[in-house]
Amino acid sequence: MSTSEAKQHWEEHYSARDRIWSGRVNARLSEIAPTLTPGTALDLGCGEGGDAVWLAEQGWQVVAVDIAETALRRAADEAAARGVADRIEFRQHDLSAGFPDGEFDLLSAHFLHSTFPLDRMPIFAAAARAVRPGGMLLIVDHSGPPPWHSDLDHHHTFDAPQDIVAALNLADDQWEPAEIRSVEREVTTPDGEPFTWFDNVIILRRR
Template identity: 65%
Template sequence: MSTPDAKAHWEQHYGERERVWSGRVNVRLAEIASALTPGRALDLGCGEGADAVWLAERGWEVVAVDISETALQRARSAAEARGVSERIDFQQHDLAESFPQGSFDLASAQFFHSKLPLDRPRILGLAAQAIRPGGTLLIVDHSGPPPWASKLDHEHYFPSADEVVQGLNLPEAQWEQARTSSVEREVARPDGETVTWIDNVIVLRRR
């Protein structure tokens, strides 16, 4: 089983700094979810909780999942500070081994990448199965490595948006492919210079 290695990896990742992420909601989630009626949402790989807090502030009931207890502790603190902790159920899962129960109106996987081997199609497929009729599966991926990286310190394949959709193998009679696109985003390099990074955005709606 890979669980101990995965947990150790992500605990080390979050333990290296007091804060890893910006604390701001992912821009594509805000863009897509703003047009949806709040219901029950699933945040896969919630990290330090910025997306879950943003959703809760807008009326969503959120199940926020991460493998790292350090990340979840920070996410709980953020939710308490913003007064929305009662609307978020933070759960620790190694998604290679377990998956949250229940059904959802929105499942969000924002940059759900890993340096370690991860069966993404299976996990995203489980998220799709948990979507209620009329609900939305939102996947946002990096289309490639950081523009400033000459090479990665690990092997990583970045699937295209079409490959992600094909890998899910969802029945067309039950699912609408509402959006599959590549979007440019301005990001700051480690030296502070602004560069363009391309994201793949996939929006699938259950009929």
């Protein structure tokens, strides 16, 4: 899919409603980031800015990228409303066509899923290369599509966390695995029923 087609797809996704996401920080990021010294962070697929704005509030200097202009505009408005606009640089970026410049203390990729073909492994490999020594790579994935969307047309497989790490082929003398596992998360279905979902968590620290 071309960049223009991908942009149109995500613009239609975000334009369908006034707000898509909750605006809250992702749970795993809120657990991990306080254990780190605030520095520079790159938020891949930032959406409407929940993670990026929260990181900025914790003292991080953030680069937040997404392909959807509508999502970035909402994220920037949220950052301004919460007084951290000067700590976040929002960039429109197609990660399948290239990776943002720079090195970062924290690389965060939460639920970088797509309903159209997207080769994520080159993105994750580029993310690992952008982590500066002593920094951390955090990848959080769904273990599978939500059961209430069993007909959802996902074009990629939902890989196990161990398989993602193996595919990255990172040198053992340069990287230390901090956490590689699936974790339970309680969610509520669209019908209001409780449901236990599993997220895959990968936390790698560059030596």
